[in-house]
Amino acid sequence: MNLQTIIDQLQLTILTEPRDFTSITPQGGYASDLLSCVMAGAKNDNLWITLQAHLNIVAVASMLDVAAVIITENAQPDEATINKANEQGVILLSTHKFSYEICGILWEMNIR
Amino acid sequence: MTPTRPQTEQEKFGRHRPLTDRDAHEINRIEELSYDLKVREVMAHNVITTSPEVPLASALELLRVNRISGLPVIEKGRLVGVVSLEDIVRALQKNELPLPVKNYMSTSLVTVKATDSVVEAIKTFSEKRLGRLLVVDENHNLTGIITKGDITRGILLAVQHDYKEEEVRRYRASHLFEDIVSDRTTLVLRYNIKAGDFTHGGNASSNIKRALLRLGADFQVARRCGIAAYEAEMNLIIHTTHGGILKLEVEPHKIILSTNDDGPGIDDVQKVLQPGYSTATDEVRAMGFGAGMGLVNINKCVDKMELESAHGKGTKLVMRIFISSETLNGKKATP
Numbered sequence: 342m343n344l345q346t347i348i349d350q351l352q353l354t355i356l357t358e359p360r361d362f363t364s365i366t367p368q369g370g371y372a373s374d375l376l377s378c379v380m381a382g383a384k385n386d387n388l389w390i391t392l393q394a395h396l397n398i399v400a401v402a403s404m405l406d407v408a409a410v411i412i413t414e415n416a417q418p419d420e421a422t423i424n425k426a427n428e429q430g431v432i433l434l435s436t437h438k439f440s441y442e443i444c445g446i447l448w449e450m451n452i453r
Numbered sequence: 454m455t456p457t458r459p460q461t462e463q464e465k466f467g468r469h470r471p472l473t474d475r476d477a478h479e480i481n482r483i484e485e486l487s488y489d490l491k492v493r494e495v496m497a498h499n500v501i502t503t504s505p506e507v508p509l510a511s512a513l514e515l516l517r518v519n520r521i522s523g524l525p526v527i528e529k530g531r532l533v534g535v536v537s538l539e540d541i542v543r544a545l546q547k548n549e550l551p552l553p554v555k556n557y558m559s560t561s562l563v564t565v566k567a568t569d570s571v572v573e574a575i576k577t578f579s580e581k582r583l584g585r586l587l588v589v590d591e592n593h594n595l596t597g598i599i600t601k602g603d604i605t606r607g608i609l610l611a612v613q614h615d616y617k618e619e620e621v622r623r624y625r626a627s628h629l630f631e632d633i634v635s636d637r638t639t640l641v642l643r644y645n646i647k648a649g650d651f652t653h654g655g656n657a658s659s660n661i662k663r664a665l666l667r668l669g670a671d672f673q674v675a676r677r678c679g680i681a682a683y684e685a686e687m688n689l690i691i692h693t694t695h696g697g698i699l700k701l702e703v704e705p706h707k708i709i710l711s712t713n714d715d716g717p718g719i720d721d722v723q724k725v726l727q728p729g730y731s732t733a734t735d736e737v738r739a740m741g742f743g744a745g746m747g748l749v750n751i752n753k754c755v756d757k758m759e760l761e762s763a764h765g766k767g768t769k770l771v772m773r774i775f776i777s778s779e780t781l782n783g784k785k786a787t788p
Contacts, residue, residue, distance in 0.1 A: 359570075360488045376687075377746035380680050381753065393741045400655020404662065404679045421652075429659070 342366065342450060344409060344432070347388070351446060353411060353434040356418060357426045365432075367408035369453055372444050376401050383407055388447065390440050394418040396425060403429040413440045486611050487604075492574055493567035495607025496588045496597035502527045503536065505555035509544045512536050512554050523585045525595055526558050532587065532595045534558035564589045567596050571604055627669035630705045640668070640703040646689040646712075648696040651740070658682035661701050661710070668703060674776055677754040678708055681772050684747040685712045688770075691737055693717075697767075710755070710772040719762035726752070726760070 345362035348355065371383035372390040379401055383389050389407045391398065394416035402410050409432035412418065418426075418433060426433050436443060503512050503524045512524055516538055523537040536558040544550055544557050564587045565574045574586055578601055588597035630638055642664060644657035662679030666672070682699065689697040689712055697714030719725055725732075726748055733743025752758050755772040762768040 358488065374741050375744035375746070376741040377684065377744040377750055380683060381746060381750045385676075391741075395651075395740055397651060397654050397740060397742075400659060400683065403659060404655065404683055405676075 342452065347447070347450070347452070348434060350450065351411075351436060351438075351443065353436050356412075356423055356433040356435055357431065360432075362432075365408055367452060370444065370447055371407075372440050380405065388452065390443050390447075392416045392440060394422065396422045398422070399425045399429055399431050399433075402426075402431045408432070409434055411436060411443055413438060413443055486608050487572040487575060488570050490571040490607055490611055491567070492565050492569045492571060492588055492599055493597065495571060495603045496567070496599040497603060498597050500525060500595060500598045502595070503554055504528060505533060505558065506553050508551050509536070509541055509554055509557060510550040513538075513541050513550065516541070523598075525587055525598065526554055527595070530594075532562065532589070532593070534560045535562065535585075535587065537584065562587060564593075565599065566591070571607065574599055574604060623667050623669070626664075626667040629668065638704065642701040642703075644686075644699040644701075646686055646696045646699050648690060648693045650690055650696070654687055654690050655683055657699050658686050661699075664701070665703070665708070670708075670776070674708070674774065678710060678774055681751045681754040681774075682710055684751050685710065685770055685772070687742060688712065688747055689714055691733060691742055693768075706776055708774040708776065710774075712770045713767070715767040716765065718764040718766045719760075719768055720764050722760055722762055 343363045344365040344367055347353070347367065348362060366386070367388045368386040369384065370388035370390060371379060373379050373382065374391050374393050376393070376397065379389060379391070383405050385406050386408045387405075388409055388411055389402060389405075390411045390413060392413045394412050395418070398410060398412075398418075399422060410426075412433060412435045415435065415437045417435070423433060425431075438446075501515060501519050501521065501524060503515060503526055505526055505528050515524060516522065523535055525532055526534040526536055534555070536554050540557040540559065541550070544552065549556070563577060563581050563583055565577055567588050567590055577583075577586055585598055585600045587595055588599055590596045629640065642661065644660070646657060647653070658679055661682045662675050665675040665678055670678075678701075682701070686699050689699065693714040694716040695714070697712055700709075700711045700713070702709040702711075724730055727745070728749045729745040731738075731743040731745035737743050748758075748760070751770075751772055754774075756775050757773040759771045760768070761770075
């Protein structure tokens, strides 16, 4: 399933520059707010679900080449974070839902 | 190609856009480019125009001489319409070529903004089925004209430019070890890491990963080194008094990452190696650091890790990664 479909179905807000999300196919996901755990556990092309919204998530996401970061509970990254994400090609998405709900929906959508 | 066609900004200035690691590894971004490229970068700037009172026959002559298929119509500096070859054919059928342009021009104007992404122009093209779009500035003044051909050319040029730039960099870097002859060649990169500098946290390790990919390291090796470097870099930022140095030493068959700092040092080296053990402050933990997994991660990513520390002095961390002969010796890396 491509990222555009996921964005539509989960009604995610796109925080970074638009691009062709249909060409991105996330493979599974990883949920944690502890950056070292993400470093150890998240794989290439995973969706990373977190409520962290500060600058350092961009470095982690870019290092791991995750498909996109879904920031939950309406946590709002600042402008510097969004700029850096654009610079590094990291996609930041946001939702008002809890991480638990997002994971549940993604699991149901067969993103496993 | 039309000889009279003016150069686009693209041709004149080229493009400078940072590539991500993935781009650096595999260049495949035509779709992305249609979002990145702006209309003004690919459009023709010197637009040939006509006025409403000019006979259609003269407009046809303008089209023929310039080998174009449409003309914006300007009246007193204002954009009032477009006359296309199709309009003139309609006039021709009725033998009305001596009539003025205004009788046959189309006044429903479809425009795009010069600052729009090329993808907006592509969308408009497919919706309206037009041959050309008028490009306007924020005051709705005509600044250019764009055709599907301009878009194709712009994207092709941009792809070629990106590709060439990264290829040249990779080529140069990946032949480093072949081109320089010595009994033992080592490339050393040093990064000064400041204590508490969360704003730049991860920059050095990101540069390390990029450097390794350019040197021809395979993706997995670059990723492992990147993760280890990131954890080590964050340790310097979070735990040291004055920051420290993160060093990368590359040889054809091994990579050594190391950090050096001058304090405060670690009380019990065995304890910090336990998963989950952390001395991070609550503030730092709230940012998601201090999981007590940093050194554990490093240990997983590298082949050999040595940690030396004395309380009150400083810490030295050395991480070694051994690589097969297939990478970092000029041969093509496998994705």
